[in-house]
Amino acid sequence: MRRPTSRRHAAFCQGSIMRHVVVMAGTGAIGLMAVFMVDLLNLFYISTLHNPALTAAIGFTAAVGFIQIAVSIGMSIGLGATTGRQIGAGHHDIAQRIASSFSVVMLALTSLIGFGTALLAHPILHALGAHGEAEHQAALYLYIASPLLPLIATGMGCSSLLRAVGAAQQSMNVTLAGALISAVLDPILILWMNLELEGAALSTLASRALVAVLGIYCARQHGLLARPVARFIRADTYSVGHIAVPAILTNLATPVGGIFVTHAMASFGLAAVAGQATIDRIVPVAFAFVFALTGSIGPIMSQNLGAGQVARVQETLVAALKLVMGCVALTWAVLFLGQDIVIRVFSATGTTADLIRLFCNWTIGGYVFIGMLFVANSAFNNLGYPLYSTLFNWGRATLGTIPFVWIGTRFGPMGVQVGQVMGSVLFGLGAVGMAFNVVRTLGVRPAGPESDSIPSLPPAQSAESAMIELDDLDNEAQEFDQGEEDAQNTALSDNRN
Incomplete structure (x- = not known):
């Protein structure tokens, strides 16, 4: 019996590029907004407790937490x-072994980071500029939340595994369940039980x-986790x-970069x-x-590049930048x-009010350029230039932050x-300029069966948002699977006739 071809229907290689980008980004934005709304609440x-020390403490803990979440x-x-590569190649047993092996390493590393942060909470917070009640409250939060960092690492790892196997909707539902329980517990623990920031940590x-x-x-339902085998852990981790x-x-x-800004503030x-912290x-x-x-734009770019349609790759980049400018303009008008x-x-x-007013009146416009950087990073990662993404991200966090903030x-x-x-x-303008240069210099490289693409690496925001942003990448896999299934059904029907 002839083995079915591995080539699948590429949904983004035809039709309106702008429509593809809007649909993909719109779906992801709904999930992102739900999770971030919980943080805002x-x-x-x-x-509402009218204690600036508590609000400031949230800012300090966020700066520390971002480092943990980035790892x-x-x-x-x-x-x-x-694991996605192995599943795509039909090696589900190897994917399960790798996932099980690396889960041990992930738990060990995040446990070390979590307990280390809790033990060094006061020195870390003091280095950020925290003192007095704000330092005390932030340290209390870290004492409660940091040692159990492996929980969120486990959740994120399992979410990635679900996406790798194509269960994107299930992955999204798991994440949203966490957001829902937090939305319910926050007012109960923070306000009703009067636990303040300790209640936020427990939630x-x-x-x-x-x-x-x-x-x-x-x-486990998808057969992605099993008992790890000790002799494979080192190789699988590599x-x-x-x-x-x-x-x-x-x-x-x-x-x-955020830590330096927090220290300056x-x-x-x-x-x-x-x-x-409010902003x-x-x-x-x-x-x-x-x-x-x-x-969202990663799968669209990679599919069209694989099909040799470089013009559509550039069209995707232009469409994304237009949407960034339109979104920032609309948000600017609303907050202005x-x-x-808001105040x-x-x-x-x-x-506090003065900073919010400055943001709503003027500095919010800077997110046009931050959006440009994000779009360019996605292009770099999906077009085979991931080093550019790392360089521009670190450039913005260091040369694009430290001297400007120091002068400020x-x-x-x-x-x-x-x-x-x-x-x-x-750095936003520089990244976009480089992204267009990358697109112009692309050769026509039709994808073969041996192609092995790597998902884009989005900038870090939070644990929950990272899981939701990556869900968009799996829409591509689901479209592919549906296309292959339709093709197989058609073939069977033809054979019967």
């Missing part, structure tokens, strides 16, 4: 990419535990690490840190569509008109915010 509940994101990307733990348990259950290490390095760039008091929670909700573009409502909702006063500190907390945006302008 969390901040709202804390702000988990990188490992989950490597795990999903490696986070419950959410992550649910995601981990559901993730393991679903992964296979995953080949992809995971560059992904970790790329994702570490964003939190490193801390020098101007708790109100400045609280303002920055950091508003941005993901306001720009969920922009962030979703990162994962509604800034007083009242979060009970912001003084410096001379003009107060407003100067820090403006300085952060100025660096993004330079």
Whole structure:
């Protein structure tokens, strides 16, 4: 019996590019907005307590948490990419072995990071500029949440495994279940039981535990996890690490830059840190569509490149940039008109309110260039130039942040915010220019059976958002599977006739 061909129907190689981008990004944005809205509500509940130290503490814990999450994101990307290749080649047993082996390493590494963070909580927070009650509250949060970092790493790893096997909807449902339980528990623990930031930490733990348990259950349903075999752990870890290490390095760039900004804001008091923390929670909700573009355009670009349709690759890049500008313009208009409502909702006063107003009036425009950087990174990763993504991400986090923010500190907390945006302008424009240059120099390389693509590595935002952004990549696999199934059904029908 002849083996079925591995070539599958490429859904994005025909039809409107703009439609493909809008549909893919729109689907991802819904999930992103749901998860980030929970984070925003969390901040709202804390702000109703009218204690700037608590709001500032959220900012400090977020800066620390981003580093932890960046490592988990990188490992989950490597795990999903490696097992996905084996599943695509029909080697499900090898995929199961790799997933089981690397799960041991992932748990060990995240346990080390989590307990280490808890033990060094005060020195770390002090280095960020935290002091007094804000430092105490942030440390309490880290004491509760950090030791159980393996929970979210497990959830993210299982989510990647589900996407690798094509169960994208199931992966999304697991993530949204965690967001739902957090939305229910936050007001109960923070307000009703008066646990304040400790309640937020407990709610986070419950959410992550649910995601981990559901993730393991679903992964086992698909035969993706089993008892690890000791003699394979080293080799399997090397296979995953080949992809995971560059992904970790790329994702570490964003939190490193964020830590420097938080430290700079801390020098101007708790109100400045609280303002920055508020903006950091508003941005993901306001720009969920922009962030979703990162994962959405990757499959469209890679399919058209594989088909030798370089013009459609460039058209995808142009369409994504148009959508970024349109989304930022619309969001800018909404927040400009509604800034007083935002300030009242979060009970912001003084410096905190001033920073929110500056963002709503002017610096929000800088997200055009941050969106450009995100789109360019996706292009680099999917067109075979992942090193460019790492270089531009780290460039923005270092050369595009440190000198500009340092100069901005001379003009107060407003100067820090403006300085952060100025660096993004330079690196956003530079990344887009390089992306167009990459597209122009592409050769026509039709994909063969031996092609082995690697998923794009999106910039880090949070554990939950990372899982949702990567879900978009699996729409491609589902379209492929449906196309192959239809072809096989047609063939069977023809044979019967």
